[in-house]
Each structure stands twice: as structure tokens, then as C-alpha cells.
Amino acid sequence: MESQRSILIIAIAFVSYLLWQQWHADYGPQPVQPISQTQTDNVPAGVPSASSVSANNGTDEDVPVATNDSLPQAPVNSGNQQHYVTVQTDTLNVTINLVGGDVVHADLVKFPVTQGSEELYSLLRANAGLYVAQSGLVGQDGPDGSSEGRPLYQASAESYTLTGDTLSVPLTWSSNDGISITKTFTFSRNHNDVDVSYAISNNSGRTATFQQYAQLKQTTEEAEGGNMFMPTYRGAAYSTADNRYKKYSFDDIEDDKLRISTTGGWVGMLEHYFVSAWVPPQSETNSLYSRMLNGQYAIIGYTGTPASVASGQALELSSTLYLGPKDQDKLAKLAPGLDLTVDYGILFWISQPLFALLQFLHSLVGNWGVAIILITIIVKGAMYWLTKKQYESMAKMRNLAPKMQQLKDRFGDDRQKMSQAMMELYKKEKVNPMGGCFPLLLQMPIFLALYWVLLESVELRHADFVLWITDLSVKDPYFVLPILTGASMYLLQKLQPTTMTDPMQQKIMQFMPVAMSIFFIWFPAGLVLYWLVSNVITLIQAKIIYASMEKRGIK
Template identity: 55%
Template structure:
């Protein structure tokens, strides 16, 4: 097998497959939701007939455990706003309901070199993305009477090291008090949400906590055909570590799963919001679509009874931040899987760890990619050498193979038997050049997903004109250099196949790949370019060694 050319050919097919697969997803009339979702007709809230900002919609899907009268109703007015700033977050809490209606990530720019910080949550006309939580049930404060309107101590809070607690207080007619406390920690993207319920009434009270994420459908980006990214919901539960749940699927399939572990989330390429419930009780994951435009996914706790004169505490955690695998893994099991490396996750994760390690030494992600390429090529070098030696031996057998063809003519069975005998006598493996190809392609694809999904590479500078390794080269210099290196590799290759069609294909392959790579992340093009340059150096070294042994490498 002419392995280097086969690598290019199969890689071309893989790229074509990615394009076709993305096109199929984008143009399909619909996809099936997870088999664990419960089918039902979507209950819709009243459509907003005017252009006012949509407020919090109903919380949970129809279910016998949550009577219709105990579901929270839509907010009609915004309450007092409380702004909280930490070193990494700038959030706004609406006292009417105690929802987080805005969240900026202070360590991340909205775009390259922008002064604006990345806005994860927002409440804008036509673009709603908020994190809600409340207490429902027979005595809930967010039931048919409307959302609880909390009183606050001040409108602005700033975290100056350590931790910061922001209390919101609600007092009912019988003197019972509910305090909703948001806890922030320096350097952390998670917010602990705690309800302290003090029952001053004469009767026991029953309440349920719910936390949900609400987002306007079709408000986000799904990437491009070359760089597809996922925009939508995802969740985890006892029987499934990670499951994507497209926003469009919510219109046809409602989520209704009982679980002791897990979480619910909304994903936006490099960033994620997630409600993480207590993991030691039977919670229920749910979803619904409100007003045909608002996608809702959430979690609801079991009923809690607060006896007269007693105090109960209900806790949950909200994550608002980047897809930082280490931070998310430390927070709850499987949340780091929102960094979706696809079916090659088992290979992508160690590649990312290697990248992380090398970057911690050289302090530059571009240099880390180059060093990772060197490591990969060094590990594969014994196989690469065996590949070229096998190719050279196969070439030396060409006269004998030609003689066998002339001898047996069209008798394929005898011809096959004779060739296998010849391979055995000459100690040649006809498939000896395949293994490096089979190893390099998964590595290439795994690195593709690492560079596409890892937030660490967002806006990461390399050198000179490469200011963002996660996006295409603005001047297309790397793709052109990569195409030139492929052309040089072809010139160094042994005598090409006699098939005119294949000759034409391989001649145009550098041009075709250059066009494809114009739109690839510059970090991936850098990897491919460096890989080609190392391959050229290895080819020259191996060919020189074979020629010293009298082996005609190129067949010329």
C-alpha cells in the first residue's frame, strides 16, 4: 500500500464525511430525542403579542406530582435589581423571584481584543437566557399567586477575597420567613443557592425547590460546516453520563426523568450554565417549551415539609462559566463531559492533558501544539520506519509479482495463493504500511475536536499574525504553507501508481486540502503543517538509510 498517499486520500474522505454529516444535521427535518424523554404535547404559555421583554415562564411540565395551581406563573414586572461582582463574574439578580437575569464572564472578552466582557446570561428583547429558581408546592412562595418579591439589603455587592453571601428575604402573611442566599467564592464560577425556610405559622408547610434554565430558541450559533459547534441543552442522570438534548427536540419530546445524580445545562460552544442539584435524593429532570419560543430545562426536588416553629434548608449549585474541565470535574461528576470530544474522547482527553502539560512549560499554546506534534511523530516513528521499509521491499518484489501475473493470468485464486507464498518466503507484510495511517487519522481527528472544544485555546495567541488559535488564519499563510509542504511530500514520494485516475487525484490533493484548511482553526493547520515537515525529515532520513543498504527506494 502506498501509505502516505493513502493517508491523504482517506483524510480527504474523512473531511468530506464531516461536511456531509454536518449538512445532513443542518438540513434534516427533525431528529429523535433521547429515548428516555417522555413524549407529550408541549404546553404553551400565552404568546407575547407586544415587544416587551419575556419574563420568567412556567417552571415545570405537567405532571401529577405538581398540580397546575402550584406551578410558578409568568413574571409581569421586573423587581429591584442587585448587581454582584467577583473577580470572575458580574451577575444581576432580580429581586422579583430571585432569578439571575444577567451574567458576564470577566476573564473572557466578547470578541478578540474587545473591551466588552462575554455575556453568558441576559434578558433582552428577543434574546432571553436566564437562570431561575424558586419554591413551589402547596405552600410555595412561587405558586399561582406569582413569584416571590424579595427584599434586599443593598443593590450592589463586590467580593474582595474569600466568600460573599447575598441574602434576599421574603416574609409571608403569617410571619414565616424565607431567605434566599447566593454564595460567591473568589476565582470560582459556581454560585451556591441556599433557601432557609423558617416556619412561624401554626401549620406545617410543604414546598419543592426547582431550578431551571430558560433560553430563547434559535438565538445562538451552531458554528459552520467546517467548524460545527453545539448550541443547546444537555443533561446527566443515573443511567447516562452525558446526553445532548437539542432545543428543537423539546417541542416534541419532554424530559421527565427521576434520578439521584446528574445535572441539567445549556451549552454555548465554549461556555455552559448548569443547575447541579443535591446528589443524595430523588430529583426529577424536566423540560418544556413556553410560548413556542422559550426552551426550558430544569430540575425539581422532592417535597420538603417544614413543621411549625422549625427551620429547613434547601441547597443547590449554579455553574456559570467556561468549559473548564478541571473545575467542572471537581464540582460534580460528568459535568466535564460537556466538553464534547465525540467518539474519540478516550484519545482526545490524553492529548488535551499533554497539551496542558506542555503549555504549562512553554506558556504558549501554539508552541504546545508544535511540541505535541513532535511527541506524536516521535512515538509513531518506529511504525513509520517499518512502513517505508515495507514499501521498499514491496517495490523490490514487483518483477516477481509481474511474473506471477503473467503465469496465472486471470486465475485469481491461484494468483492470490502464489502471492501469499511469495510474501511469506520474502518475509514481507503487504499491510505493513497501514498501521501508521490508522493511528495518525484518529489522532488528527481527536486533535481537531480538542482545538474546537477547548476554551483554553479561545483567543490564545501564537506569534505574529496568529492571535487566536481557535479560529482560521486571517491571512491564510499557514494553509498555504501546509499545501506547499504536501506538494513537497508528493515530490519525495516513490513512483506513483500507474492508475491515471489516482495520479490525477493525488496531484490535486494539495490544492484541495489547502482550500479545505483555509477555514480550519489555525491551531489545527499548525499541527498539520508541523506534522508534514517532520514527516519530510523522517522520509529523507529513512530513504537515505535504505539507499545505503542498496534498496532502490523510489523505483526510478
């Protein structure tokens, strides 16, 4: 198998894969378009009702349904009473609606929208493309499942700022019959996970029953999303005891309501580099659910195990809300499978060790671009023996070309005799016809795994390299890397001899470096840097291999 044909096959396979990803993006989950404040005030809340929450046995009746028709509107402020509180920490700027105690806005302090911008990336938002994290208590006595609407909590301050290692934001509510609830958000320094707990005190004179619920809700239309050059997923996901990570797109939510009972688990909404997730108590049985409201608002959430508290007694329930980047190390500590939201696909078992190696190299050199160069050198060096076998096998096949032509002239159209003669020739010359292809097939999973590492890793977002390349997660602004990559492919073509006689094949191969340079224009600079370094190393390895072959008499 000739080297040029190998390059052509790789390029066609790679572009076909990207086209498939684009098709999936076009007909899969669609991104969210900003909507006006007026619209957000009339969005169905989709809060579970007391009557619909029960022990999950897999029936439709067990899926929580909306009990109120609109998102609770905050009453007009009166005196010192405020209906929104803000929280500022070193990682999050959060706004909490006192109606229900929902997190309706969350800015990621360490992640600006664009590099150098003062505007922070908003993961949750209520005004532009609804995306909120709701939580509360339903069940027989839960205030969030009441027909009177969701509870209005009270707060002791309008704003809170983290000054120590932790910050607690308590919200209080009391019923007319003696039930009091304190919903507390606990923030920690250098953490994107928030502990949400409920301290319930029952002085009603009867046993009260509560059930914790939490859900993420967002619109399913958006202006931005992945493309064929950067295929990314935007949608929901969940985890169960039997399935550590499962995507559940907006189309899936619309077509089939999620109804799963599991020990532990989690639910989340995913973007390219960021994730929001509710993590319930991992030792309890939780019911995961999803639904679509008005064909426009996707919800994924969970309800916990019903809990009873006798009169005069107290009860505490809790869950964890994560709002932040796809940091694999931190996510893995929160819940099993949550780190898999950094989606490397079926090659995760290769990608995860490669990412660990990339992290280690960065810890040594302090520059992600240099770390990419080093990991490419290491990977290409480790696969040198495969490359050598590939080149030697292709050289032997080229040397057999005259004898192959003689067989064609001798046997003409008799394919059976031609095949037998070819097998005898391969056996006599000790040449494996698959020798040039098999090493290539072994290398492809590693190259694709490294591709996904560089595409999915939030660490490369706004990561500086050198000179004009100040962000490895976006395209080269001056297209220098794509041009150099195309030039390196051209040099590889010139270095490797060819026996192609078909003019059309020759033209395709000559145009391939130009076509790949055009494709690489839209690729993130980190990916193009990896491909360029890989080509340069291949050039060096090819020169070494050819020199060794010449010494052994292999032309």
C-alpha cells in the same frame, strides 16, 4: 498500499467526517436569534406548579408544567424599592430579577466577545435571545408554584461588589401566614460557580412542604453556530447516576420530554466554549425534566426531594449554578461528569490525557502555540516506529509491482488463481499487504483525539502565538499557515515515490495539496499549526527512514 493513496483516503475520510458534522448541525439543534424586549415580556415562564410536582414515577403527570402565562414583569419602582439588583465580581457581572430571584443576565468578566474588546461575553441574557437561569421553591407551600404568580423578593441594596473572598446577596420574602424565605446568592473570588440557598422559617402554625427546582431556559433559534470546518454543539445536556454525560438537543426536547429520577445529577446548556449548569445536592434524589414552550423556548431543569418543616422550625435548601468556561479541572470538582461537557466524543479517553500533556507543556513554556508544536513533536516521535513500519511495508509493496504485473499477465481474468498466486508471492517475499495500512489505522485515533483537544479547549480562545497570529481559536488572518501546510503536503508527495499510472488518480493527488490548503483557510490557526508541524515532522522522518532503507538495500 501506496503513500499517496493513504493521504487520499485520510483526506476523503476527514472531509466526509466534517460534512457529516455539518449535516448534523443543519438538521440538529439550531442557534438562537435575538428577540426584542417586547417579546421577552411575553415568554412563558414554564415554572413548575405545586399541583404537578410529585414523587417521580416516570409518568407524564409528574413532569412540571407552566402555571403562569408570561414571564413576570417587574412592577414600576417605588421609592427605594428596586426590582433588579446587579452583582459584580472578578469573574461575573450578574443581574438578578427580584421577581422570582432569577439570574437574567451574566457577563463573563475574563472573556471579551472579541480579542481586545471591552464588550464582555454574555452567557445569560434577557433582551437578545432569551437565555436565563430560573430557580425557586414549589411544592404545597412553595411561593413559585402559587397561582398568584412568583414571589417578589426584597433586597437591601441595588448593587453589590465583591471586595473580599466571598460575597452574599440575600433576597427576602414573607407570606401572609408566617412563612419567610431568604434566598441567598453566594459568590466567591476566582469562581464561576454560585451557591444558591434558601433559608426557610415556618411560623404558620402548621407543617409546610417545599420542593426546590432550578431550570435553564433559552430560545432555540440563533444566528451563529458550528460549521463543517468547526463542528460544535449547542443545546442541552444532563447527567445521571447511570449516565455521566448525555447530550439532549433542542430537537430531543421537542420530540420527547425528559423524565428521569436519579441520585445527584445535573442539567446544563452548552455552547462551544461555555456552559451553564444547575447542580443539585448530589446525595439526594432529584427529578430531571425538560420541555419545549411554543416550539421556541427550550427548558431543562430539575426538582429536588420534597422537604417538610414543622411550625416554629427552620429548613435550608441549596444548589449550585455554574456560569462560565468549560474548564475541565473546575467542572470536575463540581459534579461527576460535568467536565465531560468539554466534548471529545468517543475518543475522550485519549483526548483527556493529551489535554493534560498540553496543559503541562504550556506550564513550562507559557505559550499555547509553542505547546502545540511540542505536543505534536512528542506524539509524532512516539509513533515513529509505526511510521517506519508503514513506509517500509509500502516500499516492499512497490518493489513487488513488476512481479504483480507478471501475475496479472499470466492469469488474466482468473481472479481465484490470481488471488492464490498473490498470497504465495506475499508469503515468499515476507510482505504483509496490510502493513502500510494498519499502522495508519493505529495513528488515526490519536490524530483525531488531538484534533478535538485543539477544537474544544477554551484555553486556546484568544491565545496569542507569535507575530500576526494573536488568536489560535480563529483562522489565520493572512492565510500563511494554510499555504505552508499545502506546501508541506506537496513536498511529501514529491518525496514519496509513486507507481500510479492512472491519469485521473495522478491529477487528484496533484490537486490534493491545493484542496487541503483551501479547507484549512477556515480552520482555527491552532489546528492548522498542528497539521503543519505534523507534516514537517513526517518529512524529516521520511528522509531518515528512506536513508535507513537504502543502507539495508530496500529501494
